[in-house]
Amino acid sequence: MPEDRPTLPPVLLPPEAELARAALAAPLLARAVRLARWAGPDTRVGAGGELVTEQLGDAARELGLPDGPDDDGPAYAGEAWRVAVDTGLVEVEDPQEDAPGAPDDEAGPAGSDDDAEAVGGAVAGANLALVTKGSPQDVLGLWLDALDVVLADAAAPVIDDLHDVIGEDGEIDFDALDWDPEAEAEFLEGVLANLYLLTVSEAGPADQPVPLPVLAASMVVPDDMGEPTDDVLEQVSEAMMRLDDQFRLLEPVGLVDYQPVDEAL
Incomplete structure (x- = not known):
């Protein structure tokens, strides 16, 4: 492969309205929009904004995906949820001190069954309105944000065994990944x-x-x-x-x- 890439030839794009319709039809963005509309008072998320494991099956069923033990539906739902969060289709709410699962001074010792992780909530984000009320440019902006999320995932390292790359501080040692x-x-x-x-x-x-x-x-x-x-x-x-x-x-x-x-x- 030559070091200097050739200039890419031009391409005639369809009108923006047609591109926006195609963007909304992309499976990943369509799933993200659907989950944003599904999010509500009972939605629970972890510290990073991800759906708690117990709700991935519910999210998969909402998307019409199989959610059995050997099915990929929950994983696809998790990907769509992350896109919804990162594109502003969903707004994550921090854990409330008196919410179920929040830290409790009277909870048992760390590692016990009574020591539950704090969970937050999620509601539809401001950008969800752009799906139906925004301009084609707004919709394409959402798609580009979703694309950025996917490109970052595609360029991320593949970790076969997480234990092999965890440093003494408990964090991932990226130097060990040769990435x-x-x-x-x-x-x-x-x-x-x-x-x-x-x-x-x-x-x-x-x-x-x-x-x-x-x-x-x-x-x-x-x-x-x-x-x-x-x-x-x-x-x-x-x-x-x-x-x-x-x-x-x-x-x-x-x-x-x-x-x-x-x-x-």
């Missing part, structure tokens, strides 16, 4: 640029999807290389797995259409 956030963000930006080029170029696949190995190779294989070496082919394979994880995150926000890698392979 460069700027490099990860640049890699993802390059992937999306190459995907665009492969899609719109005359030699590209036109309306056909770009094969994942081709996209991965565009990020790894030097332009002047003839026959790829075994080491380069291994790097392409690793890039494919990395892109598979990232595109699974990007697809629900509507940035890409993606057919995941068959996990049975």
Whole structure:
């Protein structure tokens, strides 16, 4: 891949109103809006604004997603809730001292059954009104905020075993992850640029999807290389797995259409 990326060719976008409708139809934003409307007096959230575990199943059912022990519905609901919070569709309320689950001076010792974590509440945020009363630019602004959340997740490190990266202070030791956030963000930006080029170029696949190995190779294989070496082919394979994880995150926000890698392979 050349160090200097070529200038991306222009594209004629649809009218803003059409783009806004497409943004609201993106599954992730649509779920976030639905959960914002669902939030109410009985909604309970943790210190970081996340739904408490006990309510993830309720949220999944609200979205029409399966919520069984082996289903991904609660995880999808958690992602949509975080987008709702980060885009201002939901406003998180801090725990009240006299609320159920709030710290109690008479509670049992730490770690006992009586020592419950403080929980807060959540209500619809001010930005929820933009969905129906805002301009197309307002709606697209919400979508861009949701995209920022997803891009940050896509560039985040994959932690297989959390215990391996917890430092002595109890916090995550990011140095142990060998993770460069700027490099990860640049890699993802390059992937999306190459995907665009492969899609719109005359030699590209036109309306056909770009094969994942081709996209991965565009990020790894030097332009002047003839026959790829075994080491380069291994790097392409690793890039494919990395892109598979990232595109699974990007697809629900509507940035890409993606057919995941068959996990049975």
